[in-house]
Amino acid sequence: MDDIPIPVPKNSSRFMDQLRIFMRSKYLAFKTEKTYCYWVKDFIRFNRMRHPKELGKAEVNNWLSYLATNRSVSVNTQRTALNAVVFLYKQFMSIELGELEFSNSHRPRKLPVVFSHEEATNILERLTGPAKIAASLMYGSGLRVMETVRLRIKDIDFAEQCLFVRESKGEKWRRTLLPKSLIGSLKTQIRYTLSVHQQDLDEGFGEVYLPFALSKKYPKAATSPSWQYVFPAKERSRDPRSNVIRRHHIGEQQIRRAVTSTISSLGIRKKASCHTFRHSFATNLLRSGTDIRNIQELLGHSDINTTMIYTHVIGVHERGISSPLD
Numbered sequence: 001m002d003d004i005p006i007p008v009p010k011n012s013s014r015f016m017d018q019l020r021i022f023m024r025s026k027y028l029a030f031k032t033e034k035t036y037c038y039w040v041k042d043f044i045r046f047n048r049m050r051h052p053k054e055l056g057k058a059e060v061n062n063w064l065s066y067l068a069t070n071r072s073v074s075v076n077t078q079r080t081a082l083n084a085v086v087f088l089y090k091q092f093m094s095i096e097l098g099e100l101e102f103s104n105s106h107r108p109r110k111l112p113v114v115f116s117h118e119e120a121t122n123i124l125e126r127l128t129g130p131a132k133i134a135a136s137l138m139y140g141s142g143l144r145v146m147e148t149v150r151l152r153i154k155d156i157d158f159a160e161q162c163l164f165v166r167e168s169k170g171e172k173w174r175r176t177l178l179p180k181s182l183i184g185s186l187k188t189q190i191r192y193t194l195s196v197h198q199q200d201l202d203e204g205f206g207e208v209y210l211p212f213a214l215s216k217k218y219p220k221a222a223t224s225p226s227w228q229y230v231f232p233a234k235e236r237s238r239d240p241r242s243n244v245i246r247r248h249h250i251g252e253q254q255i256r257r258a259v260t261s262t263i264s265s266l267g268i269r270k271k272a273s274c275h276t277f278r279h280s281f282a283t284n285l286l287r288s289g290t291d292i293r294n295i296q297e298l299l300g301h302s303d304i305n306t307t308m309i310y311t312h313v314i315g316v317h318e319r320g321i322s323s324p325l326d
Contacts (some may be wrong), residue, residue, distance in 0.1 A: 007240055015051070015052070022092050031146070039084035044225075052281060057097050060085055064102035078105040111312055112279040113270050120280055123262050130231045131258035133185050137163075138277035140179035142299050144168070145274040149249045153190055154226035158183060165300065167211065174300040190228060197228050200247055205236060207246050207290060265278060281311045 008020050016037060023033045040052075046063045047055055067073045067081055082100075089095045115123070120139050127135055134148045141163055143151075150167040157164065161178045165295070168174065178186075200206040206227065207222040214221060221227050229249035236247045243316050259274050278299070296307040 009286060019092055026091070034082040035080060036087060039081045039284055040088050042081070043085055043088075052093065056095075057100065060089075060097060061100055061102040064100070068103045068105040073105055075105045075109055109309070112283075112309065113272055114274050114283045115268075115272065115276055115280045116148070117280075117284065119266075119268055122266055123259065123268075126262045126266065127258060129315075130189070131255050134231065134255045134279060135259055135274065136179070136182055136185070138274055139281055140182060141176045142278050142281035143176070144278060145252050147294055149231055149252055149255065150228070151230040152226070153193065153228055154187060156190070156230070156247070158187070166271065168300055172300050172302070174297065176298045193228055193230060193232055194225055196232050196247070198227060202235070205245060205247070207244060209239060209246055209248065214229065279310070279313070282307070283313050286310050286314055 008017050008024075010021070012018065012021075019040065020033060020037065023036065028036070040313075043055075043060070043063050044050070044052065046061050055264065063085070064078060064082060067078050073081070076303065086097065089097050124132060124136055125138065134145070137148050137151075138145065141162070147165050147168050151163070152166075155164045155166060156178065158178070161180065161183075163176050163177060163178050163203045165174050199208060201223065208227055210218075210222055210227065231250045233248045233250050236245050238244070239246050240250075256274055259277075263270075263272050281297050282299060285298070286292070292304065292307055292311070295310070296304050299307060301307045
């Protein structure tokens with residue numbers, strides 16, 4: 001359960017505990033919480049364990065410049081570190097840093113690796129069970145692995161042939177495609193999920209985790225079939241937040257290991273992972289003439305510039321450009 005926040009004592013006087021509690025009150029994703037805490041700790045260590053209240057604009061500038069010049073972090077990594085420290089001061093400590101002046105990272109942003117359609121289908125054919133359906137959703141719907149394992153039964157609309165992605169990065173809801181070829185497999189998976197859920201209910205369990213205190217607003221929702229995860233874990237486990245025994249969803253690592261192993265067995269020599277399916281989804285839509293704004297919406301990108309990187313992945317020959325030698 002690597003996406004479950006660790007318990008934090010409510011009355012703790014520790015600085016990092018107070019920061020975590022504040023982030024949870026703002027409903028930040030747990031991955032964002034972990035990332036921000038990592039960079040805040042890095043900032044404090046860089047300044048020889050001095051309290052952030054004793055530091056300010058000059059120390060932030062020095063640290064961000066150090067990340068670029070001494071640790072050679074990428075543009076995106078430096079931007080994440082900046083977001084973390086700005087959140088710390090502006091949101092948590094209510095301190096305005098003003099306009100920052102630091103050395104920007106010049107490490108170029110890499111183009112995303114993509115599968116050819118043949119490579120993607122070969123991988124999917126080798127996969128079995130939940131890993132196959134999950135990878136198919138990443139390739140056919142553009143889901144992240146995190147979004148795939150967190151899918152709930154109510155998120156799948158077979159009538160409208162679409163998926164609703166609610167538990168996503170940045171908690172931004174979106175609607176995306178449901179491939180027709182996956183409908184049969186998903187219905188079979190849901191039948192299995194409901195049978196597992198019924199067995200849990202018969203044994204006195206059957207509650208599922210609900211985000212944002214929805215369990216208080218809708219007391220019966222936790223045992224409702226529609227709220228159950230599409231990909232339930234094999235075993236029930238104790239939720240560290242509430243000490244309640246629940247059935248969580250399967251772990252992201254379970255899907256990642258299956259995909260990585262299959263990629264290796266097929267001899268595909270690309271630096272590929274589960275996320276490569278999402279990149280391939282976007283690239284294939286672009287190849288087929290889908291408008292970039294529609295792709296942005298399906299992927300859930302806030303900034304069109306994030307989506308525009310896929311225009312660089314498309315081969316120049318696919319844009320009608322030929323080499324003079326040819």
